[in-house]
Amino acid sequence: MTRIDTDICIIGAGSGGLSVAAGAVQMGARVVLIEAGAMGGDCLNAGCVPSKALLHAAASGMGWEAAHDHVRATIAAIAPHDSVERFEALGVTVLKGFARFTGPRAVTVEGTTVRARRIVIATGSRPRLPDVPGLTETPHLTNETIFDLVERPDHLLILGGGPIGMEMAQAHRRLGCDVTVIEPFRALGRDDPEAVAHVTASLKAEGVAIEEGAVPVRVGRSDHGIEIVLDDGRTLAGSHLLVATGRVATIDGLDLDKAGVETTQAGVKVDDRLRSTNRRVYAIGDVAGGMQFTHVAGYHAGVIVRSMLFGLPAKARTEHIPRVTYTAPELAQVGLTEAEARAAHGAALEVVRADFAGNDRAVATRRTEGFLKVMVCKGRPVGATLVGPEAGEHIALWALALSARLKMSAIAGMVAPYPTMGEISKRAAGTYFSPRLFDNPNVKRLVRAVQRFVP
Structure with missing residues (x-):
């Protein structure tokens, strides 16, 4: 039995595990990365990348064979960035096989024991099958097939x-x-x-x-x-x-009980620092039982790297995490929906909106369907809903606003290039301030006084 001693052992080479490995090893930590399947995990091989490639191919008018050629070519183009060779070149020790815990700080894989100061579970999730009679006996597809x-x-x-x-x-x-x-x-x-x-x-x-x-x-x-x-x-x-x-966390066969790691129906039980009930073991991404998005796994990676490498009390938040459905039109959301915001803030909530029909670039390109809706409480956005062209691109501004706790005045003060779809965010901010400026008698009295007495 071969033994490796390391600072950080990561189980799972999906987006979260790869982000931890790349960040930690380049900052001087000894890193072992274990993966039983394809490098890049679900996102690269059966999730975000192939699905968005197929959507693009379908929208571009490609036929069936050409569309699937495009999917395979897209995966192949990105795969080197996630490859064993790249991570070994960075200094990561990559082991192929299924990992099992043998104790609070140790796992085994294919005849090798890895003993680590910190262990990260980043095993992702797999398709959940509903309990419908006859389904398991009937040929069916999932995102993996x-x-x-x-x-x-x-x-x-x-x-x-x-x-x-x-x-x-x-x-x-x-x-x-x-x-x-x-x-x-x-x-x-x-x-x-x-x-x-x-x-x-x-x-x-x-x-x-x-x-x-x-x-x-x-x-x-x-x-x-x-x-x-x-x-x-x-x-x-x-x-x-x-x-x-839906999807279910992949925790089968890890022997988590031998490490003192508790689980829930959603996955590994973690605190707001993403630590399991074994303080030396972290869980990130889908397996942590929260929001199941690739960008969440990447965000989690940053949180635990700060904790593991620098001892900082970094905590994971959720209110600033965006999500997008990449249909046409796209639908994007960050923070609270209108219904959620009304339940949380009641009469203190204001909802402002701007329609793509009032956006000059949208009119020029004949893509006027959809709108932006922003939920505002005491001058700060608490949620934003976008449906329309490139909604996934434009929601990033509102994700920043929620992450940095910006006020609506920051968005209103932004200068957006004209004509762009992005102007819709500035228009929404302007809509928030319009009644405060144009329908306020005190403002009108002040303006008249300035015109009368200021030379």
Whole structure:
């Protein structure tokens, strides 16, 4: 049995684990990185990268084969940045295989024992299968397998109307498939209903069938492929089935009990410093049981690097974390939705909005659908909702505003280039101040006094 002593051992080479490894080793720490599957994790190989590549290919009018060639080429272009070779060149010891804890500070992998001062669990998540009779016995796809389809589905059934389901619905419809989305509740249920209505209307206009409030009670094979029986007695039939009903933390087989690491239904139990019940063991990203986004894993990496390397009491926050659904139109959110903000702040809340129809660049490019809605309490934004062209790009400004706790005056004082879509944020800030300036009798009296008495 080979033994390695190190400062930091990271289990999982997805976005979070790679960020910790690269940062720590370049600042002088000894780092061991363990990965059982492909470097880059779900994001590179079966998540963010291939899904956005497929969306782009579909929107660009590529055919089925060309679109999947583009997906593979995109992964191949990014893969060297996440490769074993790059991280070994940085000084990281990379071990391939499944890790298991053998004690509070030790793990084993493929005949090697790694003893570390700090251990980071960054094993991510895997697709969650709903408890629907017949599903496990019926051929189905997940995000881990749908990008490997050789032939185009005639009719793709999608269980789940969340971001993954809606993105894949639009992409496959544009690639020539019939598509039906089955959602037991409301499509994109976490998001602002007014914004969601723009997305669902767009998908329906393109020919995607969206069955909301449709509860599947049985899944099985049919003469033509797959059939789903709903609780209202209807049967939906298709050639292929994609299951997009959420994700579950990957903690199986880690023997966490041997390290004194407690878990919950969501994943590893952590405090606000992302430490587990074993203070030497951290968990980041999806496995930490919170928001499941690649950029959250990267953010978590920065939090624990400050803690592990410099002893700083860094804590993870959530109120400034944005999320985006990359349909057309895009839907982006940071902080509280309007409903959440009204519940939290009551009468102190003000909601201001600006429509893309009033944005000159949007008019010039004929992309006027959508709006920005900002929730403001005592002069500070507490949430922002964007639906429309490039919403994911424009939400970053409001993520900064929430992260830095900026006031609306900071946004109003920003000079945005003209004409740009980004002017919509400045217009929203102007809308917040307009009644305070133009409808205020005290302001008008002050202006008249200045004009009368100031030479």
